[in-house]
Amino acid sequence: MKRAVYPGSFDPVTKGHLDIIERAAAVADELVVGVLNNNEKTPLFSVEERVNMLKDVTSHIPNVRVEAFSGLSVEFCKKCEASFLVRGLRAVTDFEYELQMAQTNRSLERGVDTLFFTTELNYAYISSTIVKEVAFYGGDISGFVPPQVAKHVYAKIGTAKNHEDGV
Numbered sequence: 132m133k134r135a136v137y138p139g140s141f142d143p144v145t146k147g148h149l150d151i152i153e154r155a156a157a158v159a160d161e162l163v164v165g166v167l168n169n170n171e172k173t174p175l176f177s178v179e180e181r182v183n184m185l186k187d188v189t190s191h192i193p194n195v196r197v198e199a200f201s202g203l204s205v206e207f208c209k210k211c212e213a214s215f216l217v218r219g220l221r222a223v224t225d226f227e228y229e230l231q232m233a234q235t236n237r238s239l240e241r242g243v244d245t246l247f248f249t250t251e252l253n254y255a256y257i258s259s260t261i262v263k264e265v266a267f268y269g270g271d272i273s274g275f276v277p278p279q280v281a282k283h284v285y286a287k288i289g290t291a292k293n294h295e296d297g298v
């Protein structure tokens with residue numbers, strides 16, 4: 132069984148993340164989406180909220196499961212008995228950080244290899260940070276996140292305003 136882990140913050144999950152999840156799930160027997168419970172960052176959504184949103188938007192993919200984790204991604208991979216760690220590359224600006232992470236992870240755990248998926252061009256500029264900023268100023272995020280996620284973001288940020296029809 133080829134099991135892969137896709138770790139991330141997913142604060143919140145975007146259409147770019149979902150595209151990577153769908154494509155990675157098509158090549159792995161099982162894909163575990165690992166949601167980092169990171170005490171250093173202050174996410175907009177709690178880890179439970181992020182896990183629930185991910186479960187909701189991936190419910191159509193039978194070989195995907197979603198779990199929270201703390202600590203090192205490679206330790207989570209080991210716990211899941213996964214031999215691949217999935218990451219998305221949006222643009223060359225992602226490359227340096229992703230390369231550093233992949234090499235660090237490889238030196239920490241030889242049994243885990245990083246598999247990169249290049250993000251669909253339509254989603255290459257999207258990030259969770261940009262989504263939160265646009266929503267904060269009352270902008271339309273319906274192109275960036277699934278509709279049910281957009282509702283949660285507007286509700287959390289308190290800027291539902293004019294976009295209720297679109298989400």
Ligand code: PNS
Nearest residue numbers: 138139140141167202203204205232235
């Ligand atoms: O969605 P993100 O914030 O880009 O995901 C980053 C993540 C969670 C993959 C990365 O920060 C991570 O792996 N954190 C867990 C701690 C760890 O394993 N650090 C070593 C990798 S250099």
